[in-house]
Amino acid sequence: MHLADPVTQPQFYRDVAGKRLLAWVVDTVVIVILSLIIVPFTAFIGLFFFFGLAAIVSFIYRVITLTTGSATWGMRLMAIEIRDAAGARLNLGQAFVHTFGYTLSWAVAPLQLISVVLMATSNRGQGLSDVVLGTAAMNRRART
Structure with missing residues (x-):
């Protein structure tokens, strides 16, 4: 098993960038609400x-949701999920490293721009x- 080829199977990646943006908005709202609670x-x-x-709530939220469903709640709402290089769902270690990379890119503006x-x-x-990470x-x- 491996990641789908974007040339021969474009349906797996169609509109993913826009969905990720919308998922990020949903996740940000959830994180702010959890933080306010x-x-x-x-x-x-x-x-x-x-x-x-x-930031701490965001890190914990992302690691837990990526570990349990390979997608944050926002990603689930947008019907997308993160898969590793083999095409499998993320495990705890992969979710932690992915979240760490995401957090690092937010901490260093040029990395986020890239x-x-x-x-x-x-x-x-x-x-x-x-x-x-190859994810x-x-x-x-499209996966099912």
């Missing part, structure tokens, strides 16, 4: 470091983390 449990001190709290350009221009719609986001319905 946590704030009262910090005696509202979490408001002073809200962006740091949201990632966005790659998603918009590559045949598989891969971001920088995907290229490094790709694919249409879930």
Whole structure:
């Protein structure tokens, strides 16, 4: 088993970049809501470091959702999932490394810019983390 070829099987990658953007918006809303729910449990001190709290929540959310379904809730809503180079769903280690790469690219602006350009221009719609790890986001319905 391996990743689908974008030339011979383009249905696996059709509209993936746009779906990833919409999934990111959904995931951001979910992460902000989860972070706001946590704030009262910090005696509202979490408001002073809200962006740091949201970053931690984002990391945990992404690792858990990528491990359990190879897709965040936003990706599931958009019917896409991340697959490894063999075409399999991500395991805990792969989900952790993928999330670490995603977080690193957000921390270093040029890396995020490179990632966005790659998603918009590559045949598989891969971001920088995907290229490094050999993973790709694919249409879930096309896989079944």
